[in-house]
Amino acid sequence: MCSPIEHRRKELHSIAGHVQSGTPLWSTYIPYEEENGDIRRTVLEERKECCSICFESHIIQPVVLKKCHHVYCFACLQNWNTAQVQARSRLGLNNNNNNNNDNGGSGSTMTTPTCPLCCQEIPDMAESIIQEIVLFVCSAQKESASQSFIEEQSSKAYEKMELLQQIIDSLKTTNPTEKLRYETQLNDFRFNLHMVKKEYSQAIQVGKESEQKLWSGVQNTKAIQKLYHRIKNLPNEMDEEEDDEEEGMELRTLSEMENIRKEIDRLEEYPISYPIIHVGTALQIANVQILQEDWVGAKRTYKQIMKQYDDGWKMSPDIIPQQRRDIFGGMAQCSYELHEYAVAITVGQASISMNRYYPNSHSPIIQSYLILPDHKHIAQKYAAQAIIYEAPHAFV
DSSP, rough: OOHHHHHHHHHHHHHHHHTTOOOOOOGGGOEEETTEEEEEEGGGGSOOOOOOOOSSSOSSSSEETTTOOOOEHHHHHHHHHHHHHHHHHHTTOOTTTTTSTTTTSSSSTTSOOOTTOOBBOOOOOOOHHHHHHHHHHHHHHHTTOHHHHHHHHHHHHHHHHHHHHHHHHHTTOHHHHHHHHHHHHHHHHHHHHHHTTTOOOHHHHHHHHHHHHHHHHHHHHHHHHHHHHHHHHHHHHHHSGGGGGGHHHHHHHHHHHHHHHHHHHHHHSSSOOOOOOOHHHHHHHHHHHHHHTHHHHHHHHEEEEEEEEGGGGGGOOOOOOOHHHHHHHHHHHHHHTTTOHHHHHHHHHHHHHHHHTSSTTHHHHHHHHHHHOOOOOHHHHHHHHHHSOOOOGGGO
16 A cells, blocks of 8 residues: 555646556656667657656756656755755764664665655766766767757757756865866866867867866875875884984874875865876867867977876876877877978887877878988888788778
């Protein structure tokens, strides 16, 4: 039998036309359609859905939950989550130490909000919205997509991005890294939509905005790592001091460790990021500049990356091998287009030493040698290597 609350809820749903009488609540969700191997969400406007919190027939800024696919107004779901957390806090149910439950302590944490309909855990609202944005952006990126379809999908993506921006703005400053992660994802969506529409200048502007924030995060991460390394080495430094100064040195070491930990706590109030993400964003900017044939701008971007990770031509170990090859390969191409043939050859040779199977990795070297006088035989040598190592279709 249904509880009185669930019975009343079903009655309200029946009145609102959301479900027919007797239909299980957990069966009311927006289904997926499978077409040509692609998973597409049924358009909300084509279905007569209502928000299960406010029971309005028109859902305002709809949010589809990631697990159960139930649909709610964005504001309603936010208020529901806040109310649940506050109620559990008042009842003292927010402690994660209550592991003596019927499930042997293997259940979910009590602080996680649940769906009003099926009581499943509500995933992070931001993650649910991101999943929908990805769907719209991927649809807009299809090669067969018409301009009107691209505009339609972009409009839906931007609508969802506004919701994501609201969540980002509401995040507490106690978790700046999470905020930076969502901001980076949001800028990545904007970047991809600008690229689909061939709005290259706007894409570069968005990319640079994201790159600057990520670089600040990388610098903060490196500063924290150095401080932890300093703490690790302090006992060894103390052992090297004279025995008669052991007591005084120990006090100084403890005082210094306390100061270092205070500095770490201060730095952790700012977001952290990692080189692989920052370099990836910078390489995206360079790729757009190459697409625009802005060889000077692209080369400047590659040089900036190398300066930021200042191990010179050896490159920093923070940069993964594929990114290193992309940097050197891009530098070689830009140098050739700028008629700096000697640089193109040197950097190109460094590029193929990393991965000679990479498509078009030999091209700047071959083209540079063909232009230089009396170097045709060397160009032929590299061309033969390219035919062997690279994909054959690149030389047809």
